[in-house]
Amino acid sequence: xxxxxxxxxxxxxxxxxxxxxxxxxxxxxxxxxxxxxxxxxxxxxxxxxxxxxxxxxxxxxxxxxxxxxxxxxxxxxxxxxxxxxxxxxxxxxxxxxxxxxxxxxx
Amino acid sequence: xxxxxxxxxxxxxxxxxxxxxxxxxxxxxxxxxxxxxxxxxxxxxxxxxxxxxxxxxxxxxxxxxxxxxxxxxxxxxxxxxxxxxxxxxxxxxxxxxxxxxxxxxx
DNA sequence: TCTACGTTTCCAATATTATAGAAATGTTAA
DNA sequence: TTAACATTTCTATAATATTGGAAACGTAGA
Numbered sequence: 046x047x048x049x050x051x052x053x054x055x056x057x058x059x060x061x062x063x064x065x066x067x068x069x070x071x072x073x074x075x076x077x078x079x080x081x082x083x084x085x086x087x088x089x090x091x092x093x094x095x096x097x098x099x100x101x102x103x104x105x106x107x108x109x110x111x112x113x114x115x116x117x118x119x120x121x122x123x124x125x126x127x128x129x130x131x132x133x134x135x136x137x138x139x140x141x142x143x144x145x146x147x148x149x150x151x
Numbered sequence: 152x153x154x155x156x157x158x159x160x161x162x163x164x165x166x167x168x169x170x171x172x173x174x175x176x177x178x179x180x181x182x183x184x185x186x187x188x189x190x191x192x193x194x195x196x197x198x199x200x201x202x203x204x205x206x207x208x209x210x211x212x213x214x215x216x217x218x219x220x221x222x223x224x225x226x227x228x229x230x231x232x233x234x235x236x237x238x239x240x241x242x243x244x245x246x247x248x249x250x251x252x253x254x255x256x257x
Numbered sequence: 258t259c260t261a262c263g264t265t266t267c268c269a270a271t272a273t274t275a276t277a278g279a280a281a282t283g284t285t286a287a
Numbered sequence: 288t289t290a291a292c293a294t295t296t297c298t299a300t301a302a303t304a305t306t307g308g309a310a311a312c313g314t315a316g317a
Contacts, residue, residue: 053168059239060162061305062155073242082263093307096265101304115263115314123244130236133165136179138229167275188293199277202295207274221284221293259317266311273304281296287289 047132051106055129058105063090064098071108071121078111078120153238157212161235164211169196170204177214177227184217184226 059065066088070079079087085095099119102108106125111118165171172194176185185193191201205225208214212231217224 049168049171053166053171056162056166056171057304060159060166062159063305065155065159065162069239069241072240073245075244080263081265085264091307092264093266093309094305097305097307100265112314117264121243126239130239133175133232133236134178135175137227138181139179163274169275186293187295191294197277198294199279199296200275203275203277206295218284223294261314261316263314264312267309269306269308271305273302275302276300278299279297282294284293285291287291 047128052129052132055105055107055125058102058107061098061101063088063094064102067095067098067119068102068107068121071119072123072126074120076120078118080113080116080118082116084119153234158235158238161211161213161231164208164213167204167207169194169200170208173201173204173225174208174213174227177225178229178232180226182226184224186219186222186224188222190225 059068067084070084070087081095081099084099085092088095090098099108099110103110103119107122108119109122110120165174173190176190176193187201187205190205191198194201196204205214205216209216209225213228214225215228216226
């Protein structure tokens with residue numbers, strides 16, 4: 046079971062326009078991921094700022110990185126995303142099962 | 152379709168331990184909701200602080216309130232929660248359908 | 258080895274957010 | 288109407304986050 050501290054950290058990481066944009070690009074890219082430089086170019090943010098935000102997302106457990114040559118490839122951690130969503134909706138709608146339809150993830 | 156600004160606002164509202172606790176209590180309470188005073192008592196936070204956080208959650212669209220006598224009853228806005236989750240997971244796992252199993256909401 | 262390039266760290270200025278006491282507001286019951 | 292109670296607004300202080308330039312680091316190809 047997720048601890049509240051981890052959930053707050055993950056939510057805080059996502060609660061910032063630049064980081065949310067990064068994360069959504071990575072979610073859409075899937076396991077393949079996107080290189081840091083490509084992200085910076087797509088979003089038009091300077092290297093230092095990008096690095097800061099990626100570090101924040103990685104520390105929150107929402108993204109992983111791997112090195113390929115001199116590129117660092119980032120990708121979303123889908124299991125972390127699922128756990129966060131589960132934490133938010135845990136035991137929801139008690140006594141009102143009609144509101145509890147499954148939500149398709151994508 | 153959700154705008155990024157609304158998503159950031161909702162995530163920021165949830166990215167705070169006190170507010171996340173409030174929201175989860177309200178999610179579990181369902182449509183019935185919980186009075187402001189009861190929330191304050193359950194969580195041990197002073198009235199001014201509670202009011203500040205409830206206002207933040209309400210402004211982000213995550214909670215609704217209704218007045219009953221001299222009590223103000225708060226409840227989670229489940230449709231806002233669903234939209235936020237959909238925004239996060241939108242177009243996820245492109246080209247890797249195996250990771251896209253439906254997630255049950257509760 | 259040397260050079261080029263992608264990425265990260267360091268740092269300082271600026272902006273935003275959390276907290277809670279005290280006072281104000283609004284509602285109910287007597 | 289008056290007194291009691293629930294909740295919100297006002298206000299100031301303290302803590303935390305964002306930004307990007309400059310410099311450092313590490314990898315790859317010549």
